[in-house]
Amino acid sequence: MKKTLLLILGFYLLILFQISFLPFFSIFGTVPNLVLLSAILVNVFEKPDRKSGIVAAGFAGLFLDIFSANPIGLFTTILIVLALAIKMLVKKQFDLQINPFSQNG
């Protein structure tokens, strides 16, 4: 719970940093989407059975929607689905490493 709250706070500060500090350092008018990148990395490096990454990714998407012209729910849905997909892939990879001869793996 504590980890999830810290992640949500981190994403909130990161989105504000991305839209208010980074525009001064844009390359050809483009600023990297650090929130999207961080949400992906959190879920890649987190254990597949943990849920805090998925919840945090949902909030990251919500912040991306709020601080953009997108309708609320667009990036929220995208990042939740992406986080779930990453968890499934990581779990599959994890299972393969434990038992590479498993028929299910």
Added chain:
Amino acid sequence: MKQRTSIKIILAVIITIGVFAAINFLGFSAKIKNTFYLASSPIQNFFWQAGNSVSTFFNTIFKVNTLRERYENLLLENQKLLAEIATLKEYEKENIALRDALQIGLEKDYEIAFARIAGKDTAGESIVIDKGAKDGLSKDMAVITPQKSLVGRISGVFDNFSRVQLISSTKSSFDAKIQDKNITGVLKGEGNQRIFIDLLPVDAEIKEGDVVVTNALGGIFPAGILIGRITSIRKTDTKPFQQANVMPFFDLKDADGLFVITSLQ
């Protein structure tokens, strides 16, 4: 058991879609965004000022070689403009005298409201300013810099904040003309702070350095607001029109405060 889990998941998805649809179609989206912008504005202001300071510091270091050349060019341009001002002052005197004679009042061009930039949209095609519906702003109002360079138009209004679609947005398209020449075209955005002017007559004599201004024909922006300077011309024999790349006068990195044109006089 598995079936119950599937039903629960489907139900959760339906409820989630319903909640998001309600938020977006019943007007709660604007209120939620406005609340977040309001709560975040102190932190955003801090990041914006910090970004400006750090950027200025590094720009000074990396561009010190070009500063001398830029200084000399600006001195020359300044002298040229001073000469133009002297001529224009004579015309102004004549204008005032004629207006007095015809009894026409000298009116301001338009009413303006001052606003600060709160942040830039994640897609980079719009910015958020700290004035909204409560300050008398509404959609489609033009936004300019203190130097009367065009920034964009208001595309979304919240209670205390507004979203400004930049002229470099890919969704931006409006009438423009080459200053001092009777040549009109359509100014379009290409994203990443790039703009170009399209549909210029193929036989029109335009050159690099020509200034592009707004044209009132489109009904979107008032006439005569500075847009940018032509940097290169795209002309092919196969197309019936020519195009030109335009360097916008407005630079987000230099902007501190902006003006919103609230009404035309």
